[in-house]
Amino acid sequence: MHSCRPLAYDLAVFRTRRLHDDLPVERVRSRVSAYIYGNIFVLAAIFATSPESVAHLTAVVIVVATSATTFFAHVVAHNIGQAIGRTEDEELRVQLSREARDAVPIMTSGTVPAVLLGLGAVGWLPPGLSQLLAEAYVVVRLAGTGIVVRRLSGAASRKGGLWSGLALAGIGIVIAALKQILTH
Numbered sequence: 001m002h003s004c005r006p007l008a009y010d011l012a013v014f015r016t017r018r019l020h021d022d023l024p025v026e027r028v029r030s031r032v033s034a035y036i037y038g039n040i041f042v043l044a045a046i047f048a049t050s051p052e053s054v055a056h057l058t059a060v061v062i063v064v065a066t067s068a069t070t071f072f073a074h075v076v077a078h079n080i081g082q083a084i085g086r087t088e089d090e091e092l093r094v095q096l097s098r099e100a101r102d103a104v105p106i107m108t109s110g111t112v113p114a115v116l117l118g119l120g121a122v123g124w125l126p127p128g129l130s131q132l133l134a135e136a137y138v139v140v141r142l143a144g145t146g147i148v149v150r151r152l153s154g155a156a157s158r159k160g161g162l163w164s165g166l167a168l169a170g171i172g173i174v175i176a177a178l179k180q181i182l183t184h
Contacts, residue, residue: 038106054127067110
């Protein structure tokens with residue numbers, strides 16, 4: 001079974017804290033997937049806000065609720081999916097805690113955007129600027145994912161990671177925009 005050294009609790013692009021133990025590659029894949037779609041859902045949530053909703057704190061509630069509900073849906077769905085072929089020896093509580101741990105990147109996807117939107121709500125930033133900064137933060141996180149995935153995969157080309165990250169950011173923007181357009 002392959003293992004690799006994943007980034008600690010999040011795929012923060014500009015720091016590389018490592019876990020003490022190697023994780024199986026399947027768990028690293030799960031965390032990267034959670035990171036990506038957590039960011040896309042948060043970006044869609046931010047797209048659904050306005051400077052007025054930022055000023056009234058509604059935008060913060062939308063982003064936090066999106067992160068939390070996506071986290072819980074992910075944990076439940078993955079836990080049920082992982083039940084297929086699970087032996088009686090594997091305790092449900094252990095599996096559930098593993099799934100919850102691997103889904104943490106979904107929750108962290110909304111943390112900084114919620115803070116940035118909160119700064120707009122309390123008047124420390126203009127609401128429109130705080131919304132723009134929250135969107136930009138998520139897009140940068142998506143764009144940095146290519147480099148992180150290349151590093152975790154052992155690929156040497158930083159340029160390839162940059163281009164794949166930029167492509168992912170573009171795809172993420174399109175998906176988030178479509179979700180906002182089609183559901184609101």
